[in-house]
Amino acid sequence: MLRLDGTPTKNRLGANAMLGVSMAAARAEAVSARVPLYRHIATLFGNDALTLPVPMMNILNGGAHADTSVDFQEFMVMPIGVSSFSDAAASGRRDLSHAARHSEKRADNRPASGMKAGSPRT
Numbered sequence: 001m002l003r004l005d006g007t008p009t010k011n012r013l014g015a016n017a018m019l020g021v022s023m024a025a026a027r028a029e030a031v032s033a034r035v036p037l038y039r040h041i042a043t044l045f046g047n048d049a050l051t052l053p054v055p056m057m058n059i060l061n062g063g064a065h066a067d068t069s070v071d072f073q074e075f076m077v078m079p080i081g082v083s084s085f086s087d088a089a090a091s092g093r094r095d096l097s098h099a100a101r102h103s104e105k106r107a108d109n110r111p112a113s114g115m116k117a118g119s120p121r122t
Helices: 015-033 037-044 085-101
Strands: 057-061 074-077
């Protein structure tokens, strides 16, 4: 498809169309090989060890779309060094809870915009 498109930015065929065709082709190959799609993709990249990704948790939003004075877009944490995905999720929840307790609140005691998912209402 890259050769057929012939542009460095995928302008002729369009990146979204190329992505859709690539996804359909990968799915068809997996069905043909009678393996789950995730295993087929892992095989394409030479990966035999199947693991879940480390979850990332958003602690603070800022930037142009937030109603805070924070200049950067996001501050995120990743629980590294835990033994399982469920332990990582639990660690992340603890970090988010700690951040929510110390986050900046508005005068009406609501979390700042962008913090609603990570901050419990008080």
